[in-house]
Amino acid sequence: MADEVILLDYWPSMFGMRTRVALEEKNIKFDYREQDLFNKSPILLEMNPVHKKIPVLIHNGKPVCESLIQVEYIDETWPGGNPFLPSDPYQRAQAKFWGDFIDKKVYGPTRLIWGAKGEEQEAGTKEFIEMLKMLESELGDKTYFGGETFGYVDIAMIGFYCWFDVLEKCGNFSIEAECPKLIAWAKRCMKRESVAKSLPDSNKITKFVPELKKKIGIE
Amino acid sequence: MAEKEEDVLLIGAWASPFSRRVEMALKLKGVPYDYSDEDYLVTKSPLLLQLNPIYKKVPVFVHKGKVLLESHLILEYIDQTWTRNPILPQDPYGKAMARFWAKFVDEQVTLIGFRSLVKSEEIDVAIKEAQELITYLEKEITGKMFFGGETIGFLDMVVGSMIPFCLVRGWEGMGIDMIPNEQFPELNRWIEKIKEIEIVRECIPNREKNIEHMMKIVGRIKAASKTA
Numbered sequence: 001m002a003d004e005v006i007l008l009d010y011w012p013s014m015f016g017m018r019t020r021v022a023l024e025e026k027n028i029k030f031d032y033r034e035q036d037l038f039n040k041s042p043i044l045l046e047m048n049p050v051h052k053k054i055p056v057l058i059h060n061g062k063p064v065c066e067s068l069i070q071v072e073y074i075d076e077t078w079p080g081g082n083p084f085l086p087s088d089p090y091q092r093a094q095a096k097f098w099g100d101f102i103d104k105k106v107y108g109p110t111r112l113i114w115g116a117k118g119e120e121q122e123a124g125t126k127e128f129i130e131m132l133k134m135l136e137s138e139l140g141d142k143t144y145f146g147g148e149t150f151g152y153v154d155i156a157m158i159g160f161y162c163w164f165d166v167l168e169k170c171g172n173f174s175i176e177a178e179c180p181k182l183i184a185w186a187k188r189c190m191k192r193e194s195v196a197k198s199l200p201d202s203n204k205i206t207k208f209v210p211e212l213k214k215k216i217g218i219e
Numbered sequence: 220m221a222e223k224e225e226d227v228l229l230i231g232a233w234a235s236p237f238s239r240r241v242e243m244a245l246k247l248k249g250v251p252y253d254y255s256d257e258d259y260l261v262t263k264s265p266l267l268l269q270l271n272p273i274y275k276k277v278p279v280f281v282h283k284g285k286v287l288l289e290s291h292l293i294l295e296y297i298d299q300t301w302t303r304n305p306i307l308p309q310d311p312y313g314k315a316m317a318r319f320w321a322k323f324v325d326e327q328v329t330l331i332g333f334r335s336l337v338k339s340e341e342i343d344v345a346i347k348e349a350q351e352l353i354t355y356l357e358k359e360i361t362g363k364m365f366f367g368g369e370t371i372g373f374l375d376m377v378v379g380s381m382i383p384f385c386l387v388r389g390w391e392g393m394g395i396d397m398i399p400n401e402q403f404p405e406l407n408r409w410i411e412k413i414k415e416i417e418i419v420r421e422c423i424p425n426r427e428k429n430i431e432h433m434m435k436i437v438g439r440i441k442a443a444s445k446t447a
Contacts, residue, residue, distance in 0.1 A: 050323060066318075072315070073315040077312075093295065
């Protein structure tokens with residue numbers, strides 16, 4: 001029986017990008033359905049009633065919510081090819097720790113950088129750089145976060161890369177100057193077909209952010 | 220004392236639902252461990268700060284020198300390392316659901332739950348918000364003995380440590396009946412069921428001490444929001 005895989009997503013979402021990359025990495029055919037978050041569709045509300053958020057992965061009619069949970073689900077359901085997570089329990093926990101760190105510590109400041117002004121924006125910028133440096137330190141001189149193979153933490157972080165341009169413009173700073181190894185890592189990831197297919201162009205995001213701010217009533 | 224070959228240390232706090240749930244898993248699997256209690260309302264030990272510099276929180280789990288943080292990750296590590304009495308389902312979808320609900324409890328329910336404890340006005344609104352979230356858990360447990368199915372599992376430990384044996388004590392202290400039987404018959408049935416399990420009973424903080432502790436935390440949060 002052929003698998004039916006649907007992804008409810010929103011093109012600029014760095015979380016949705018994780019799931020796209022994961023599906024592409026495993027060569028899974030999926031039906032991408034763009035969602036209007038300002039006018040939520042019945043299927044979104046039905047499949048994610050708790051949070052009403054994207055991305056939602058629907059596999060043979062059953063929904064899986066939360067991007068990192070989806071990435072792990074994809075890895076466990078379609079185990080062929082490069083595993084995203086190591087098989088060693090300790091290394092798995094390490095990888096998942098950094099995925100969780102990105103959610104808890106990296107995402108929040110980005111909202112302040114593009115969405116706030118003055119002191120709040122500056123604080124967001126400072127915090128963001130600090131968190132990126134921690135990630136860069138974790139990366140070290142490895143090719144990818146997991147070592148030689150592209151994996152879970154890479155997937156968790158790469159979606160932020162297409163947002164770097166607009167963040168730098170809003171916060172008036174250079175990520176490459178602060179974290180050159182991280183930029184080098186991102187460029188390596190962008191060479192992967194799964195990533196190139198799944199991330200929008202930076203300039204699309206940069207043009208989109210002022211429209212987004214108008215829509216949600218900022219500035 | 221930990222047997223030499225296991226070499227397990229748990230740095231926890233008697234009132235922390237996050238460290239209590241780790242103890243439940245260790246006891247369920249019969250893993251001996253050393254325990255160090257943090258009096259975190261007073262101070263954080265140098266060892267805690269050294270092993271968890273990013274979050275400075277309990278639990279911190281050390282196994283043969285390997286340091287693990289974040290209670291959900293520790294529970295999964297324990298399940299993969301000591302395989303008797305598994306606590307997560309085998310199938311990927313079951314695992315995804317357990318992980319989803321655990322995140323929901325620790326992020327949404329905890330946040331809204333604490334909000335209902337510290338609000339001085341519009342408490343009714345806060346209570347209603349919290350009950351709306353808890354209704355999802357009522358649905359989840361309906362028709363099941365435990366969240367884990369026939370035996371207790373990962374989600375029972377997460378929900379159990381957080382709701383009946385932490386938040387409920389806070390609500391009791393504030394005179395709030397958050398999960399009345401008429402509205403949440405299945406959840407109440409499940410609470411009675413897990414209380415019957417010895418290893419769960421061993422990991423429940425003393426009720427009076429817990430209420431007192433929760434009131435201290437509420438007091439602190441209220442004081443901090445006044446000076447903010």
